[in-house]
């Protein structure tokens with residue numbers, strides 16, 4: 333018989349301990365890296381407050397690290413901006429329930445873009461018409477059926493509500509900003525910082541950061557003459573800001 337390559341039991345235990353120690357170090361480094369990425373991406377964001385009323389009839393629904401928005405459209409009927417990161421839609425269903433509404437009360441969903449954290453709950457509302465910019469369809473089509481592709485500048489009536497779509501490519505090719513109920517909804521195209529300034533889309537998660545900044549400047553120029561229509565700026569991953577001014581200040585930089 334040749335020499336055995338198996339170590340003594342003591343050696344094997346030591347080897348295993350060493351491997352576990354390295355595994356723990358790798359897991360810790362990974363966790364710190366993920367934490368650092370999230371801190372860089374979202375650390376300056378204003379906090380999201382569940383149930384916050386932005387203007388009469390427009391409510392924030394906090395779904396973990398992302399928000400969706402519920403807009404009164406007609407008696408007993410609402411529209412949504414995005415539908416959250418939770419397939420079970422617990423936060424959205426609770427918000428409907430607080431109003432004595434059900435999933436069939438959702439008439440329309442306006443998607444800001446096709447990332448998963450904004451459309452996971454859409455399947456819960458089978459009666460809703462689904463709107464998104466046509467440029468975004470390639471990112472959405474395999475997850476949610478868009479019933480109404482939109483064009484830049486298009487205005488949609490939902491009950492008494494009027495929803496205007498603005499193309500703001502950059503975060504994704506078909507990212508949309510919507511104006512409805514006095515609120516400008518940015519999705520991930522911008523965020524509100526704790527110091528009250530508007531921040532552009534997070535570079536790390538965006539396809540075209542330069543294009544995103546250009547889209548925000550163009551949007552500021554388009555809306556400047558209508559500034560009195562914009563009472564609140566709402567963002568998917570941060571709390572809101574007041575008035576159009578944070579956008580025009582960003583554009584002036």
Ligand SMILES: [Zn+2]
Nearest residue numbers: 445447503520
């Ligand atoms: Zn996104």
Ligand SMILES: [Zn+2]
Nearest residue numbers: 447449520568
């Ligand atoms: Zn997002």
